[in-house]
Amino acid sequence: MSFRLIKTEKSNNIFNIILNDEKNQNTLSEEMINELSEVFEIAESDNEIKVIILSSIGKVFCAGHNLKDLNSKRSENDKGEHYYKKLFQMCSELMISINKHSKPVIAMINGIATAAGCQLISSCDLAYSSENSQFATPGVNIGLFCSTPMVPLSRTVGKKQAMEMLLTGDLIDAKKALSIGLINNVFDTEKLEENVLKIANKIASKSSATIKIGKDAFYKQKDMSLKEAYDYTSKIMTENMLHKDSEEGITAFLEKRSPNWKD
Amino acid sequence: MSFRLIKTEKSNNIFNIILNDEKNQNTLSEEMINELSEVFEIAESDNEIKVIILSSIGKVFCAGHNLKDLNSKRSENDKGEHYYKKLFQMCSELMISINKHSKPVIAMINGIATAAGCQLISSCDLAYSSENSQFATPGVNIGLFCSTPMVPLSRTVGKKQAMEMLLTGDLIDAKKALSIGLINNVFDTEKLEENVLKIANKIASKSSATIKIGKDAFYKQKDMSLKEAYDYTSKIMTENMLHKDSEEGITAFLEKRSPNWKD
Amino acid sequence: MSFRLIKTEKSNNIFNIILNDEKNQNTLSEEMINELSEVFEIAESDNEIKVIILSSIGKVFCAGHNLKDLNSKRSENDKGEHYYKKLFQMCSELMISINKHSKPVIAMINGIATAAGCQLISSCDLAYSSENSQFATPGVNIGLFCSTPMVPLSRTVGKKQAMEMLLTGDLIDAKKALSIGLINNVFDTEKLEENVLKIANKIASKSSATIKIGKDAFYKQKDMSLKEAYDYTSKIMTENMLHKDSEEGITAFLEKRSPNWKD
Structure with missing residues (x-):
């Protein structure tokens, strides 16, 4: 399999999907959504793969939708309506496909996950982060409320904690993310991969x-x-x-x- | 606007609704429910208002329903049935109207919030309290289970944590309220207003x-x-x-x- | 009432149901489910009983279903299908009956609660444990995912926290169980009973x-x-x-x- 915006690695039944579009902050552009959807489908039918780890390259785990792309469609005849409908539906289907995937998907976050990036980690079955990782749903700051991100967010953390993230748009640190249940655990940055691999291998040893x-x-x-x-x-x-x-x-x-x- | 049981203040797009019936422990009497319903409606159509803060005067933030009023209706022909139906429906509509309100409603609690008072803060979008504030759903102590308060309570905190509050009727302190997710944060009493205003102003700066x-x-x-x-x-x-x-x-x-x- | 696998004690309106099948790790065998269902029915109609405490004898609070029994039915003509259907339905009905019971049911855990044992304490209205108690849903380790236990578990703790327990099968200690909301509080082992009785008596004093x-x-x-x-x-x-x-x-x-x- 060959992708432009993601990398994949496979070893010991563990499949690592790595967001690899650092210069675009690993945003969920149409192409990125397509590549992710495709790679999850490939992983579904690959019997060697028992557990999927979703990680990223760069300081930003994933910054959500690609705003430059979104804004560029405003010049279309319908002001982008058709494009936005399609894009948000594709993105929603990608998120739902993580829940429907037969293999556990573990988010391994070392960086900042915002907006649809925060939605992505909320949608994963498990999530572990480095101590310096941060999380936000800052759509409110750019006039685009994080309405799709709040679907898995409000099914992962409490009502008031979700609302605070959505209304203020503030970044929360890994410790707070852990305390509200957004992630499963926080590890020292240099021990993150080792610890997540240990958990992934444990799960991979099951039927x-x-x-x-x-x-x-x-x-x-x-x-x-x-x-x-x-x-x-x-x-x-x-x-x-x-x-x-x-x-x-x-x-x-x-x-x-x-x-x-x-x- | 002129009210008897509440005060209002407006500055910098922030609208402060202050429960001001200290001698009745800011109870949700029929009149108080009416005044709150009315003031929320006024705030809805006032375009200058971007964020609402709900606070109170006195040691008791809100003690729930007015028990003297409730008991006095027992002498009516139908033992108060008609009155109770109307009152609990009015109160439920007030609570739902906070969720339906287009503007974020922040509870700023400095004191004790019990029964429907605890329901009120559970219904707000966000809630911040002073360190010495306390919370309870003590209806069980007076033979009137907090059945309407438990609607937003059990949608804000976990099942077992809600049940403990409902079955014991015990007061919990601000630290515990924070740990179970009933409130967003706890501040030093003298810093409460400053911190809540900072959050309110931040939210007011959004679209x-x-x-x-x-x-x-x-x-x-x-x-x-x-x-x-x-x-x-x-x-x-x-x-x-x-x-x-x-x-x-x-x-x-x-x-x-x-x-x-x-x- | 006379039972083989459980003991009961009654004093001051508190009814203690004690799992007493230590040699089988208090597993929910067909007989144990029957005895528990029966004793909860008896408690329902006994007006002296105001609160129920569910505890156990031995190091294991309850180890879930009886695996020896389960496996022995594979030799039947239908490979046990009829038996399993009946057993899981009976067990589900027992769990639901705890929620439907008119009297509060408090789990007092001093030991290890796993699989359907963890389901049992998730199903109780309240749960308190000793500091050395442990909890797990380890069905995944034996090829039998804890699918019925996850029903009350995922309605008690957060999505990701439930998933971590279900996918890893790992034991969590009392402190972690408290932090994710699975239990209400942790007490020193020698103070557990005293504290739970205090809570039970408080609740028993209500209407x-x-x-x-x-x-x-x-x-x-x-x-x-x-x-x-x-x-x-x-x-x-x-x-x-x-x-x-x-x-x-x-x-x-x-x-x-x-x-x-x-x-």
């Missing part, structure tokens, strides 16, 4: 089939009432029990040995 | 049109599934892009100058 | 009728939109006002005396 079943069920049950969620997940548990990897996993556990996953 | 679009979308998308929320906010982003303030904001950003908002 | 009204409304309104929740709880508040315990409670409060609850 892929099991993780696929569970991750899919997680996001589906989140939008259900308690009763619906239990009816649904009870069925999922039964399906999971009938999968060969649960037989192997439970048997290995009872025999006090390591499991040999089929999937 | 009102942008904040109106974003705040409205925030509460609407909160009740949607992830897919619905993305479909909805993608449209909002396009509408926002077509607004003159986003053109000005993005252009100013690209030209490295301050924006001149039209709205 | 049972009031708590029944409020607890029921809490879980119902959680699954509603904001508007629906307010319409619903406004009605509940009126009903509550017309109950004799709210008349007594409010009158006692205004007369500065202790209330004498009828219920």
Whole structure:
């Protein structure tokens, strides 16, 4: 696979997708969204890949949409309406595809993640950052409220904490991001990769089939009432029990040995 | 505008609504609810106002419903049923109107906020308190569970943290309120106003049109599934892009100058 | 009442249900689920009981489903499908019954709670643990994702924090469980019971009728939109006002005396 704005690395079942458009602050231009959508699809069908890490090159993890591109479309006949509709829909689909992806996606942030960049890390299953990383939804400063970023943000952190980020546009540091639940942990910058790889490898050692079943069920049950969620997940548990990897996993556990996953 | 139980102040686009019924612990009597509903409506149509601060005079920020009033209606033919229905509906509408208000509402708490008083600050977009402020939903102590207060409370803090407040009725201090996400920050008492004004002025410097679009979308998308929320906010982003303030904001950003908002 | 896998104690309106199957790590075997379901039903109709504490004997609070039992059903004609369906449904109903129970259920954890054991404490209204207690949803390690446990877990802690527990299967300590909102507080091991009893007795001193009204409304309104929740709880508040315990409670409060609850 060959991309212009991203790099990829694969080793030990870990697939690293690296935002590599430093001069444009790794913005989610149409091309970047297309490349990311494509690479996630490739990762979906690659059976060697068990865990995806999303990282970046440069001081800015991702600065959101490309404002120069956005503004340039205002000269079109419809003032850009068609383009904006398409772009925000494509971007929303990319974010949803991270939740729908069968493989866990871990954001490894070393830098600043703003606007749709903050949306991107909110959409990942897990997120870890270096101590000097920062986060913001500053659309309000440029007259474009972070309305799509707030979808995963307000489903990740509390109502008032999301509102403060959205209304002030202020950068928050990694420690505050951790305290409000936006990220899972903060590591020393030089230990970030080592720690994230450790977590990624741990998850990669599990049965892929099991993780696929569970991750899919997680996001589906989140939008259900308690009763619906239990009816649904009870069925999922039964399906999971009938999968060969649960037989192997439970048997290995009872025999006090390591499991040999089929999937 | 002239009110009996509240005071208002306006300066630099900041509108301060001050609960001013100290002898009744700023309770949400029928009259207080009416005055608050009216003043929020006035603030809605006043284009000079960009941010609302809700504060109070006295040691009690707001003690919830007026219990003397409530009990006095028991002697009516229907044991007060009609009155209670009307009052709780009026109060619920007041709370919802804060979410629907086009201008950000910041609770500035220096004192004790209990029952519907705690509901009031849960309903505000942002909340900041002095270090000696306290919060409780103590209805359970008087045989009247805080069932309406728990609506915004349980949408602001975690399930178990809400339940502890509701079942014990205990006061929690500002530090705990911060740790569970009920408020955004705690300041030294003498620095509270200065800090809140700084935040309010920062928000007031943004485009009102942008904040109106974003705040409205925030509460609407909160009740949607992830897919619905993305479909909805993608449209909002396009509408926002077509607004003159986003053109000005993005252009100013690209030209490295301050924006001149039209709205 | 006589049970084989649990013990019960009753004193001062506090009912203690103690998981007492230490040699099986207090697993939720079919028999254990049946006994728990039965004892919660008994507690429902016992008017002396005002608060329920759920605790355990042994180093493991509850290790989830009984894996030996589960695996043994694979030899059946349908590979256990019928049994698993029934078991996960029974277990889900037990969990939901804790939310539906008219009496507050407090988990008092001194030990390790994993998988459906972690689900059990997530399902309780309140949870307090000793400092050396630990929590995990480690199904992923045995090829059986914790899909039913994640239902209450993801409604108790944040999205990313739930995902980290589910994908890594790692044990978290009491301090972390507190920081993510899984439990209400952590106490020194030797002070755990004393502190939980204090909280239980405080709640037991309230009107049972009031708590029944409020607890029921809490879980119902959680699954509603904001508007629906307010319409619903406004009605509940009126009903509550017309109950004799709210008349007594409010009158006692205004007369500065202790209330004498009828219920």
